Amino acid sequence: MRTASALLALLLTLLVTGCGGADEKRAREPGTVTCGGTPLEQEPDLPAGFPKPAATTYLSAERRGPTTVVDGFLAGELGDAYEAYREAFESAGYSILFDELEAADAEISYRDPARSTSGQVALRERCVEAGRVAVHITARPA
Amino acid sequence: MRRRWFLALCVLTVLAGCGGDSGGGGKVARLTIVVSAPFSRSPYVAETIARGVELGALDSGQVAAGKAGFNVGGTTYELRVLQLDSGLSPRQALRNVRRAVAEKAIAIVDEGTGVDATWSIARRAGIPIGIVYQGGTGLVDPERRPNVFRIAPTDHGVAFRLAEYLIPKGLKIALLYDDTGYGQQGARALDEAFSRNREAVATRLLLPSGQSDLAPQILRARRAGATALIVWARGPTIANALAAARSRNWSVPVYTPPAGADPVVRQQLADHPEWVDGLTFAGGRLTAEVGGTAFEVFATRYRDAYGPDRVGVETRAGVAVTQPPEYAMYPYDFVRLLVAAIRSVEGPQDRDAVLSAMNEVTVAGANGDERAFNRRNHDGVVDDDVYFARFRDMVFRPVKDDPLSATLPAIDQLQ
Numbered sequence: 001m002r003t004a005s006a007l008l009a010l011l012l013t014l015l016v017t018g019c020g021g022a023d024e025k026r027a028r029e030p031g032t033v034t035c036g037g038t039p040l041e042q043e044p045d046l047p048a049g050f051p052k053p054a055a056t057t058y059l060s061a062e063r064r065g066p067t068t069v070v071d072g073f074l075a076g077e078l079g080d081a082y083e084a085y086r087e088a089f090e091s092a093g094y095s096i097l098f099d100e101l102e103a104a105d106a107e108i109s110y111r112d113p114a115r116s117t118s119g120q121v122a123l124r125e126r127c128v129e130a131g132r133v134a135v136h137i138t139a140r141p142a
Numbered sequence: 143m144r145r146r147w148f149l150a151l152c153v154l155t156v157l158a159g160c161g162g163d164s165g166g167g168g169k170v171a172r173l174t175i176v177v178s179a180p181f182s183r184s185p186y187v188a189e190t191i192a193r194g195v196e197l198g199a200l201d202s203g204q205v206a207a208g209k210a211g212f213n214v215g216g217t218t219y220e221l222r223v224l225q226l227d228s229g230l231s232p233r234q235a236l237r238n239v240r241r242a243v244a245e246k247a248i249a250i251v252d253e254g255t256g257v258d259a260t261w262s263i264a265r266r267a268g269i270p271i272g273i274v275y276q277g278g279t280g281l282v283d284p285e286r287r288p289n290v291f292r293i294a295p296t297d298h299g300v301a302f303r304l305a306e307y308l309i310p311k312g313l314k315i316a317l318l319y320d321d322t323g324y325g326q327q328g329a330r331a332l333d334e335a336f337s338r339n340r341e342a343v344a345t346r347l348l349l350p351s352g353q354s355d356l357a358p359q360i361l362r363a364r365r366a367g368a369t370a371l372i373v374w375a376r377g378p379t380i381a382n383a384l385a386a387a388r389s390r391n392w393s394v395p396v397y398t399p400p401a402g403a404d405p406v407v408r409q410q411l412a413d414h415p416e417w418v419d420g421l422t423f424a425g426g427r428l429t430a431e432v433g434g435t436a437f438e439v440f441a442t443r444y445r446d447a448y449g450p451d452r453v454g455v456e457t458r459a460g461v462a463v464t465q466p467p468e469y470a471m472y473p474y475d476f477v478r479l480l481v482a483a484i485r486s487v488e489g490p491q492d493r494d495a496v497l498s499a500m501n502e503v504t505v506a507g508a509n510g511d512e513r514a515f516n517r518r519n520h521d522g523v524v525d526d527d528v529y530f531a532r533f534r535d536m537v538f539r540p541v542k543d544d545p546l547s548a549t550l551p552a553i554d555q556l557q
Contacts, residue, residue, distance in 0.1 A: 065309030066302060066338045097519035100512045105431050109524045120526040138526055140302045141334070 035059075035073035035127035035134050044070045046139050047112040051088030053081070056135060067119075067140040073132040078125040081133040082106040085121050111142055118142040169217040173490060174224050175199065175477065176242040178235055179253040179275075181227040184376070186405050186451075187253060187469055191274055192225050193448055194470030195251050198477030199223060201443075212481060215488040221481075230322065232256035236263070243267040248490050249480050251473045255323060257281050257290065265289045268493025270500055272476035275469060277399075278327035284520045289497055291479075291520045293472040293513065295426040297331035299525030300399045304372060304424055305335040305342075307530060307544055308397065314344040316368035318359065318383060320351040320375035328374030328399055344368040351379050360386040364394070372397045377404030380421075381411050388417040397530075400425040405453040405465050408536055412455045415536055422532040422541065426523045427550055428468055429509055434551040436510030437471070441553075444470055450557055457535045457556070466553045471508040475522065478505045479513060 037059045044061035045068045058072040074081045082101045085108050089096055093113040100107050104125045111118040119138035127134050177195050179188035196210070199221040203212030210221040224245065226238040235256025240263065242250050247269055252260075254276025264271050271290045273281055277297035282290050308315060317336065319329035329346075336343050345366035347359050360383060363371060371394055373383045380398050384407070387394055401407075402423030411417050429437050450464040457463060483499035484490050504514040513522050529547040531538040537555040540547040 064307075065305035065342070066335060067306045069306075095518045097516070097521075098514065098524050102431065107524075107526070109519075109526065111518075118525065120524060122526070140306075140525065141338070142298075 032126045032128050033124070033134055035129050035132040040072075044068060046070065046137065047114070047117040049092050050112075050139070051085060051092045051094070053084035053088050055084075067138055070135075070137040070139075072135045072137075073127060073129075074123070074135050075132055077131075078104070078106060078123060078133050081123050081135070082108070085123070115142055168213070170220065171217055172220045172222055173248040173484075174222050174242075174245050175480075176238065176245065176247045176250045177223060177225045177252075177473075178228050178238040178242070178250055178255075179225070180230045180255065181225065183230045184253075184404075184406075186465075187275055188225075188227070190451070190467060190469040191251060191253060191473050192223065193444065194274070194467070194473035195223050195477050197444060197447060197470065198474035199481075201474070202478050202481035212485065214485050217489060219484075219490070228253060228255050230255050232259055232323070236260055239263050239269075242269060248484070248496075249477075251476060254278065254281060254294075261287045261290050268497065270480065270497055272473065272480070274472040274476060276324060276327065277331075278323070279331060281327075282520050284515075284518060287520075291476065291500060291515055291522070293476050293522035295400060295424070295523050295528050296521055296525065297327050297399070298334070299523070299528045300424045301328070301331035301335035302525060303528040303530075304332075304397060305339065307424075308370060308372075309336075309339050309342045311370075313342065313370040313395075314367050315342055315370045315372055316344045316363035316366060317346045318349050318363065318371055318373045318375070319347075320349045320379045322351050322376055324401065325349070325351070325375045325379070332372065332374060349373070349375055349379050349383060351376060354382050356382045356386040357390070359383075360390070360392070364392060368394065370395045370397065373402075374399050375401065377401050377406035378410060380404075381407045384411060384417050384421065385414070388414065393420075396421050398423045400468075403465075403468070403531070403538060405451075405455075408453055408455045408463070408533075415455065415458070418533045418536060420532060420534075422530055423538070424528050424530055425468065426472075427509070427527045427529045427546070428466060428471070428553055429550055430507075430511040432510055434553065436506075437466075437508065437553070440471060440474070440508040441467055445557065453536070453555075455536050457537065461556050463536045464555050464557055466555060472522075475505065475507045475513040479503055479515070 040058040055075040061070045095111040097109040106123040109120045117139050122136040124134040177192045179191045181188040199210035205211035205218050211219050228235040239260040250271045252271050252273050254273045273292040274294050279298050282292045317332045319325040373380050444467040453463040453465050455463050482503040483496050486499045487495040501517045504512050507513040530541045530544050532541050539552040540550040542548045
């Protein structure tokens with residue numbers, strides 16, 4: 001009887017741990033972040049006409065001294081997110097100072113057309129939620 | 143008589159190796175890279191730069207074992223590095239650049255002193271300048287100074303990242319800067335970075351670089367209500383400022399630009415290692431997003447070639463401290479970009495083509511990240527790659543209270 005109970009408990013444990021979704025598994029991986037939450041109601045304090053590709057959601061914005069820092073996510077894959085931001089910067093007349101696409105991350109450093117603001121859009125493929133890319137934006141006086 | 147024949151043969155062999163046709167039938171030419179750096183005034187910085195240039199040349203190709211060079215367009219180009227001391231003097235830097243022009247140098251790798259006066263002379267001779275230490279905002283301007291490039295953290299990036307890091311802490315900050323070009327450029331960048339948050343600035347003071355006792359200035363900062371100091375100065379002045387504060391039992395946190403990591407700071411304070419504890423500096427991240435492996439490989443390569451850069455101090459446990467080769471990494475990457483540009487245009491003859499190609503090529507940098515310039519940007523280190531590290535027991539580690547720095551690995555400094 002005791003053996004049967006122990007076996008049942010073991011089976012239940014295996015079932016519970018094995019049943020976690022892909023998101024739950026990803027959440028246990030080091031370096032992952034949550035790309036969920038309530039979207040910002042107001043647009044953050046970014047330069048006028050700052051590119052915002054479709055499927056981008058801003059989750060938080062804060063002021064760190066002279067610099068605006070925005071975090072959010074873009075629904076899609078890293079390569080698509082990188083291309084979307086690149087194209088959006090170019091069509092908005094921004095200068096791309098440096099850009100790099102790697103296996104799990106990408107960065108685009110920019111300067112706005114008025115040359116008054118510069119910063120970076122960093123894209124990271126480390127969201128707990130599947131199909132989302134973390135977006136981290138800095139905007140500081142150029 | 144036999145000995146005379148042998149001598150003549152030796153002379154002929156040497157002459158044949160100096161130019162003209164190589165044994166394989168192709169031409170051989172020598173390309174000179176000038177390193178203009180303060181070998182007499184900031185030997186650590188200058189020697190590290192020169193070593194980075196040498197390694198960059200060797201790793202761009204070798205025409206014989208241990209002999210830097212490459213073949214392109216049917217010609218073998220041997221790379222030669224010529225070190226010239228700038229002594230931190232703009233006038234001497236000008237003489238160095240004239241010498242580089244006379245030597246028909248293919249590039250000048252420069253600590254940064256005097257570039258305001260030298261860039262146009264180099265430009266007329268079609269010589270690119272690669273600044274690898276100073277971060278002054280006006281030094282690099284792709285439109286006005288198309289031959290000036292930089293791989294080093296910019297003063298703009300360092301000053302703004304310091305403002306982003308410190309202002310949210312609610313500190314009242316004294317902005318201290320020395321009277322060198324490095325300090326003056328830093329003061330301008332700090333003024334700009336803190337101009338929108340003047341409530342965070344307690345005072346702004348000049349530190350005379352030739353004055354070892356900075357007690358009067360440090361006391362003024364304290365009386366102004368400062369709860370933190372940013373000391374933007376060369377290494378010896380940073381050490382003097384720390385000594386002035388700590389010897390008066392003022393435990394105010396001290397922040398610096400990259401010069402805070404200069405071994406001279408720890409050497410000067412070797413008798414009071416506890417005074418170095420807590421010193422925090424801003425610098426360019428040494429490792430890539432993917433991790434520290436590439437930098438470790440580069441650091442091993444550097445150590446194998448030159449031995450460890452001993453700081454000259456020990457931890458409390460008596461272990462000798464070494465310096466990671468950060469200021470070799472930047473010139474290393476610059477030289478590799480230069481050679482990539484020369485290769486891409488089939489040789490160095492058309493200097494304008496080489497300059498133009500510098501905007502097109504990309505190399506894998508020593509830290510694993512890509513290095514590249516483009517027509518709009520001649521700065522190879524972006525502002526967002528500035529991180530913070532803090533000293534404890536004579537070695538530094540990335541801080542944990544800054545989002546970027548918290549993700550970076552500590553670099554071994556005890557080998």
